Structure formats: structure tokens, C-alpha cells
Amino acid sequence: MRALLLGLILSAASLPCLAQTVLKSEPLVLAPYEIALVQDASCPAGKVLKVTGAIRGLHRRKACVSLAAERASLAAVAP
Template structure:
């Protein structure tokens, strides 16, 4: 019974760590190789824009990814 309770507590603590925040707009400053998820109208329903930062002189990578594979929560965040 103790091991079940301990497992339940650990899963409750670990679950919020897996979620990513979905931003409403793309941030101006983004570190190289940093990944953010943005709600973007150019992506179809059920998908979010995944933006990956790049080193100086290169363009950021942008791709529409399914929300489930991104493991993102629709929490409100201010960029």
C-alpha cells in the first residue's frame, strides 16, 4: 500500500514537469537551439508552431507540430 501511495505522489509531482507552455506570440529574443511553442493561425487546428532558435546569421526553424506530440499545455504565458 505504501509503494502505491508513493508512486501516486511521484507521478503527481512529475506530470507538471512534462508540460510545455504555449505562448500567444513568438518571442523576439530566443537563445540558440531553444524551443518554444506558439499558437499561430497559420497552423491547422490541433497543431502549434514549434520555433527553434538559431545562431546569429541563420534563420529560426519553424514547423507546425501536433499538440499531443509536443506535450504542451494551453497555459497563458506572457512572452
């Protein structure tokens, strides 16, 4: 019974860590290799703009990705 209760508590605490907010506009400041998901009109319906920060002097990487696929890949990486 304790193991079940402990498992429920740990899973409830770890689920908010997997969530990533979809922003309305691209952030001005983005740390190198940090990822931001942006709801943008340049991407087709059902997709969001994935913006990856870059080191000084390089351009940010931008790509339209499926939101479901992106959340699945984030869940696979999380401990």
C-alpha cells in the same frame, strides 16, 4: 503501502514538468535549441507553430506540428 504512496507522490511531482505552454505570440529572445510552441494563424486548425532557437547568425526553425504529437514526443523524452 509505502511504495504505492511514494509512487503517487513522485508521479504527481513529475507531471507538471511534462507540460509546455502554448504561447500567443513568438518570443523575441529564444536560447539556441530552445523550443517554443506558438498558437499562430499561419498554421491550420489543430496545429501549432514549433519555433526552435538558433545560434547567432542563423535563422530560427519554424514548423507547424500537431499539438497531440508534440506533447507525446515530449513525454517520451522526459525522464
